[in-house]
Amino acid sequence: MSENPYAILFEPVQIGPVTAPNRFYQVPHCNGMGYRLPQSLAAMRGVKAEGGWGVVCTEETEIHYTSDLSPSMEGRLWDDGDIPNMARMTEAVHAHGALAGVELVYSGQHARNFNTRAVAFGVDSFSVPEYFPAQTRMADKEDLRTLRRWHRNAAIRAKQAGFDIIYTYAAHRLSLPMFMLLSRYNTRTDEYGGSLQNRVRFLRELLEDTLEAVGDTCAVALRLAVDELLGEDGLTRDGEGKEIVAMLAELPDLWDVNVSDWSNDSGPSRFMKEGYQEQYISFVKGLTSKPVVGVGRYTSPEAMVSAVQQGVMDLIGSARPSIADPFLPEKIRTGQVEDIRECIGCNICASADNVGVPIRCTQNPTMGEEWRRSWHPERIPAAKKAEKAVLVVGGGPAGLECARALGQRGYQVTLTEARRELGGRVQLEADLPGLQEWRRVADWRLTQIEKLPNVEVYPGSEMTAEDVREAGFEDVIVATGARWRRDGVGRSLRSPIPGHAWKEVYTPDDLMAGADREVAGVNREVAGRLPQGRVVVFDDDHYYMGSVLAELLVGAGCEVTLVTPAPQIALWSQYTLEQPHILRRMKQLGVTMLPNTTLAEIEPGAVRLHNTLHAKDTGWMCDGVVLVTNRISNDGLYRDLRGEVGTTFNSLRVIGDAEAPNIIAQAVFSGHLAAQEFEEDVTGDAPNFRRE
Numbered sequence: 246m247s248e249n250p251y252a253i254l255f256e257p258v259q260i261g262p263v264t265a266p267n268r269f270y271q272v273p274h275c276n277g278m279g280y281r282l283p284q285s286l287a288a289m290r291g292v293k294a295e296g297g298w299g300v301v302c303t304e305e306t307e308i309h310y311t312s313d314l315s316p317s318m319e320g321r322l323w324d325d326g327d328i329p330n331m332a333r334m335t336e337a338v339h340a341h342g343a344l345a346g347v348e349l350v351y352s353g354q355h356a357r358n359f360n361t362r363a364v365a366f367g368v369d370s371f372s373v374p375e376y377f378p379a380q381t382r383m384a385d386k387e388d389l390r391t392l393r394r395w396h397r398n399a400a401i402r403a404k405q406a407g408f409d410i411i412y413t414y415a416a417h418r419l420s421l422p423m424f425m426l427l428s429r430y431n432t433r434t435d436e437y438g439g440s441l442q443n444r445v446r447f448l449r450e451l452l453e454d455t456l457e458a459v460g461d462t463c464a465v466a467l468r469l470a471v472d473e474l475l476g477e478d479g480l481t482r483d484g485e486g487k488e489i490v491a492m493l494a495e496l497p498d499l500w501d502v503n504v505s506d507w508s509n510d511s512g513p514s515r516f517m518k519e520g521y522q523e524q525y526i527s528f529v530k531g532l533t534s535k536p537v538v539g540v541g542r543y544t545s546p547e548a549m550v551s552a553v554q555q556g557v558m559d560l561i562g563s564a565r566p567s568i569a570d571p572f573l574p575e576k577i578r579t580g581q582v583e584d585i586r587e588c589i590g591c592n593i594c595a596s597a598d599n600v601g602v603p604i605r606c607t608q609n610p611t612m613g614e615e616w617r618r619s620w621h622p623e624r625i626p627a628a629k630k631a632e633k634a635v636l637v638v639g640g641g642p643a644g645l646e647c648a649r650a651l652g653q654r655g656y657q658v659t660l661t662e663a664r665r666e667l668g669g670r671v672q673l674e675a676d677l678p679g680l681q682e683w684r685r686v687a688d689w690r691l692t693q694i695e696k697l698p699n700v701e702v703y704p705g706s707e708m709t710a711e712d713v714r715e716a717g718f719e720d721v722i723v724a725t726g727a728r729w730r731r732d733g734v735g736r737s738l739r740s741p742i743p744g745h746a747w748k749e750v751y752t753p754d755d756l757m758a759g760a761d762r763e764v765a766g767v768n769r770e771v772a773g774r775l776p777q778g779r780v781v782v783f784d785d786d787h788y789y790m791g792s793v794l795a796e797l798l799v800g801a802g803c804e805v806t807l808v809t810p811a812p813q814i815a816l817w818s819q820y821t822l823e824q825p826h827i828l829r830r831m832k833q834l835g836v837t838m839l840p841n842t843t844l845a846e847i848e849p850g851a852v853r854l855h856n857t858l859h860a861k862d863t864g865w866m867c868d869g870v871v872l873v874t875n876r877i878s879n880d881g882l883y884r885d886l887r888g889e890v891g892t893t894f895n896s897l898r899v900i901g902d903a904e905a906p907n908i909i910a911q912a913v914f915s916g917h918l919a920a921q922e923f924e925e926d927v928t929g930d931a932p933n934f935r936r937e
């Protein structure tokens with residue numbers, strides 16, 4: 246270990262009465278499994294501990310049924326009946342020598358209680374989230390005493406379930422103790438409102454209660470947002486954020502500090518880079534002798550070492566890097582740093598929680614599948630017949646992952662890619678503003694493939710059906726991707742936009758291609774140049790592409806109008822926590838944003854826009870149009886060959902965008918699934934995974 250330049254990361258850290266075996270700390274993170282899928286959840290957390298995380302925490306864990314976060318799937322410690330489920334997780338974590346932490350939460354204003362139909366206590370009578378027209382009841386002093394009792398009892402249940410670290414939660418603007426701190430929410434006139442001292446009172450009481458109830462054997466942690474990134478309108482590191490830390494400095498055994506809200510804490514990589522929280526939290530260690538954990542999407546050991554050495558934090562907190570690579574600590578410990586599967590900061594993991602389904606990850610296709618499919622991020626079942634040769638056509642995320650995983654299983658794999666560069670869409674998109682980290686999807690897979698002597702890669706090799714037949718493989722996997730439509734057909738428009746053949750109409754492929762890139766479906770007339778002047782970007786995709794291209798075009802000097810039929814720009818990106826950042830960026834760049842608007846017609850020099858709210862058409866002058874609508878699978882090769890299964894081929898499978906266009910995470914998953922299922926009979930009607 247003394248030779249390891251990162252040895253400092255493997256030092257134990259005393260946290261109150263317990264000791265973390267190293268500085269790798271999986272902070273609480275949601276996962277869409279929660280109380281509903283306890284076996285899946287325990288297996289997922291157990292894999293993190295196996296991968297070397299010294300502390301592994303739960304997600305938000307509801308302490309009482311009056312703070313029910315459904316339809317989100319979170320942890321529950323409502324009563325003793327929840328203890329066995331939670332104990333599954335602590336056992337899975339302890340089995341690998343790690344500590345288990347639980348984040349106790351009373352959400353109050355953030356709970357809609359859709360399931361329980363109970364009334365939540367709030368600091369005041371406030372609206373609950375997502376425009377649902379219901380309010381909390383303002384907790385009176387008796388209610389606050391009751392709440393303290395609930396929190397204390399939940400802490401006792403957590404201890405019984407085997408947890409080593411027990412949180413009080415005042416972060417993300419998701420919990421009553423945090424609302425209590427904020428003067429714009431806390432308008433109380435009793436001793437819990439008014440001065441900061443009064444607003445901190447409730448949090449202090451919860452900490453004292455928890456210490457008294459379980460502090461003999463459990464560490465008591467405080468998760469606090471020290472800055473809301475709202476400037477003077479909110480809590481700031483230089484203002485009350487700092488004062489709160491000073492007031493409670495020595496009370497908790499551990500400070501877990503971050504920024505609020507969740508879209509800032511889990512900052513998307515397009516807007517926030519590794520270590521972005523340091524500037525906000527670095528003051529904390531100067532005010533307390535207790536250990537501090539912070540986050541910042543750390544994936545490089547150098548940045549982690551620096552954060553510790555510079556006294557920013559004692560423990561490297563991580564949610565997303567631990568999702569993308571549960572074995573990150575172990576890889577650093579054993580000197581396999583180049584094997585770290587680095588998080589790309591896309592927040593697809595968060596989207597799963599936001600839509601109430603089990604967690605998934607773009608980089609790690611095994612995430613969330615540990616129990617139900619028995620997938621492991623590092624291990625994979627060996628090939629049944631290792632001498633079997635497989636051809637994978639297409640080196641995008643789907644093909645790369647499939648070839649890598651088949652290679653890991655031991656098959657003889659040949660991967661062909663039409664273009665000179667591998668990576669498919671991620672290689673192209675990574676050159677767009679802010680998306681550099683997308684490239685990691687290809688880079689990690691290429692690094693792994695390079696180490697596999699049984700995988701051969703042939704870039705610059707476009708294959709026709711005849712080429713595939715001649716190559717003589719019995720088993721073929723087609724991963725030929727998709728291309729953007731150039732006729733405007735998509736979610737909103739079901740027939741081509743009149744005038745789409747105008748020479749100044751572009752697709753994202755055209756803009757990404759560049760002059761020297763051979764990209765399927767590109768209009769060679771325009772490839773290598775961008776539209777000029779006034780450009781209308783029509784976004785019927787509703788994710789990141791429309792706004793990213795708007796940013797690219799503004800950077801190239803264009804005057805951009807971003808048009809979308811949805812009621813908001815980049816609507817789906819609300820689930821990946823990108824949307825508020827996208828709106829801010831579009832505003833900063835001076836992009837004109839027109840929601841509730843479709844493209845009715847294109848003619849040289851102008852478009853006709855149709856506002857769907859007012860049923861009104863407007864002429865809009867422009868020098869170019871970019872259509873970000875549906876995509877079309879490049880499945881011609883598959884279709885040409887599929888009649889020959891049983892004659893020319895033993896098996897033929899189409900995966901990724903070539904099967905059906907989807908997000909990058911789905912392409913990676915699809916490639917991994919095909920590799921896992923290779924030589925398996927998957928023709929049954931039942932799902933090929935276990936259900937709880």
Ligand code: ADP
Pocket residue numbers: 638639640641642643644661662663664667668669670671706707708709724725726727765879882900901902903909912
């Ligand atoms: P996915 O997301 O499903 O992996 P991509 O579009 O990112 O899809 O990647 C598909 C890749 O397949 C692209 O790099 C493309 O150049 C390549 N490709 C498409 N058709 C062929 C072909 N006939 N032969 C070899 N490679 C191909």
Ligand code: SF4
Pocket residue numbers: 564565566568569587588589590591592593594595605606607608609
């Ligand atoms: Fe990182 Fe994206 Fe995976 Fe989340 S889904 S852990 S942000 S790579």
